[in-house]
Amino acid sequence: MEYETVIGLEVHVQLSTKSKIFCSCDTSFGAAPNENTCPICLGMPGVLPVLNKEVVQRAIRVGLATESTIADYSQFARKNYFYPDLPKGYQISQYDKPVAERGKIEIVLDGETKTIGITRVHIEEDAGKLIHGENLGHPDSSYVDLNRTGVPLLEIVSEPDIRSPEEAKKYLEKLKTILLYLDVSDCNMEEGSLRCDANVSIRPMGATQFGTRTELKNMNSFRFLQRALDYEVERQRQVLEDGGKVVQETRLYDPDKNVTISMRGKEEAHDYRYFPDPDLVPVVVNSDWVEEARATLPELPDAKRDRFVAEYSLPTYDAEVLTAVRAVADYFEEAAKGNKNSKAVSNWVMGDVLRVLKEKNLTAGECPVTPAMLSGMLDLMDKGVISGKIAKTVFDEMAATGKDAKTVVEEKGLTQISDTGAIEAEVDKIIAANPSQVAEYRGGKDKLIGFFVGQVMRATKGKANPALVNEILTEKLGKPGS
Numbered sequence: 001m002e003y004e005t006v007i008g009l010e011v012h013v014q015l016s017t018k019s020k021i022f023c024s025c026d027t028s029f030g031a032a033p034n035e036n037t038c039p040i041c042l043g044m045p046g047v048l049p050v051l052n053k054e055v056v057q058r059a060i061r062v063g064l065a066t067e068s069t070i071a072d073y074s075q076f077a078r079k080n081y082f083y084p085d086l087p088k089g090y091q092i093s094q095y096d097k098p099v100a101e102r103g104k105i106e107i108v109l110d111g112e113t114k115t116i117g118i119t120r121v122h123i124e125e126d127a128g129k130l131i132h133g134e135n136l137g138h139p140d141s142s143y144v145d146l147n148r149t150g151v152p153l154l155e156i157v158s159e160p161d162i163r164s165p166e167e168a169k170k171y172l173e174k175l176k177t178i179l180l181y182l183d184v185s186d187c188n189m190e191e192g193s194l195r196c197d198a199n200v201s202i203r204p205m206g207a208t209q210f211g212t213r214t215e216l217k218n219m220n221s222f223r224f225l226q227r228a229l230d231y232e233v234e235r236q237r238q239v240l241e242d243g244g245k246v247v248q249e250t251r252l253y254d255p256d257k258n259v260t261i262s263m264r265g266k267e268e269a270h271d272y273r274y275f276p277d278p279d280l281v282p283v284v285v286n287s288d289w290v291e292e293a294r295a296t297l298p299e300l301p302d303a304k305r306d307r308f309v310a311e312y313s314l315p316t317y318d319a320e321v322l323t324a325v326r327a328v329a330d331y332f333e334e335a336a337k338g339n340k341n342s343k344a345v346s347n348w349v350m351g352d353v354l355r356v357l358k359e360k361n362l363t364a365g366e367c368p369v370t371p372a373m374l375s376g377m378l379d380l381m382d383k384g385v386i387s388g389k390i391a392k393t394v395f396d397e398m399a400a401t402g403k404d405a406k407t408v409v410e411e412k413g414l415t416q417i418s419d420t421g422a423i424e425a426e427v428d429k430i431i432a433a434n435p436s437q438v439a440e441y442r443g444g445k446d447k448l449i450g451f452f453v454g455q456v457m458r459a460t461k462g463k464a465n466p467a468l469v470n471e472i473l474t475e476k477l478g479k480p481g482s
């Protein structure tokens, strides 16, 4: 039987505000355990939370960027459960009145655009962290670090519109891109700033009812997300093929074994006994506030991609790659300013610039080859001072030394040989040294022209102007077969 996969993602993103959501404690990562705490985030009796306005600002920005409707009235609720990393015994979250609802995100897969609905965006506080004793020399003990308690989170819940693990990955990548453009979070998956749970089910192809779903947790990288989903979809298919039933439950992904393991029976919303938090007033967002936030939104990835296609005549693929990271898009635009050949700029950015950034683990803003340096190098190519082949050497030298192209070319003597006399002399030498190839070429084997060009380029260490070499060779060798 053919099955259809149905996936919905719940993404938790840690907002990079300076202070926590309901107190003024510092949110920075890596402080000594329990250093960033106070009576409020420790959940002491009698304390009162005060909402950080910046959290709401950021939630509104995310809501607008995902084309969600911003609620003019939203409310905090208590989600009650016990766990050692949650000193209050409840998490402050939003329940039936979230800050934003009914949005969407577009993804592109194999050239096709698809819209994934956003059910809701809501604000909540993070819980603390348990550190188990193995690494501390006390294997039987667990330690509680409450630095993360009260750090603001947004939960972004998608509709069950995703139809494959690959689409899920694309969706998460796109969401991350948007969040980074908005500068609301650092989205560092390793540090847990971006975390993702997935609801997964399968159903016979063509069915309209959803199958029983499981919830997958602990997928802290794009690779793990896709692998965990691949595994879970296949596991459910086997259960159904064997005549069994999928059980609604929460499952944990184990990246070492690449399996999902049953963790607990799935809880329902009523298990949490949600009720409005009496310590916090409702959040009222008037239209002025929304419009103010809208006015400060940056150009978003889709709009930037479409503009790159229109303004620089780039293929959609290039525009998609260049705009995936805002700093790379800025780099490209800066370098393209002085160059008419935008496609050449795009090729260099997508190729060598991204390669260097990856090798050196840098952001585009930190690239040792600045946009002006790249642009200067392309200028030298346009003027015929260096060939495309030499440009590769020049680029690597710029990346290693931070010197501009002109200096590198002068210091290393890399100027392209465009002197006809010098090239003719080399061509004569090559022709004299390879009589049998010359005979074959003249006998009709015209593909040998590549051999001769290669020989001349090698003799000149790649510095001969390739167009001139071709021209002179063809002239001296005569027509093949003549």
Ligand SMILES: [Zn+2]
Pocket: 020, 023, 024, 025, 036, 037, 038, 039, 040, 041, 042, 150
């Ligand atoms: Zn605090």
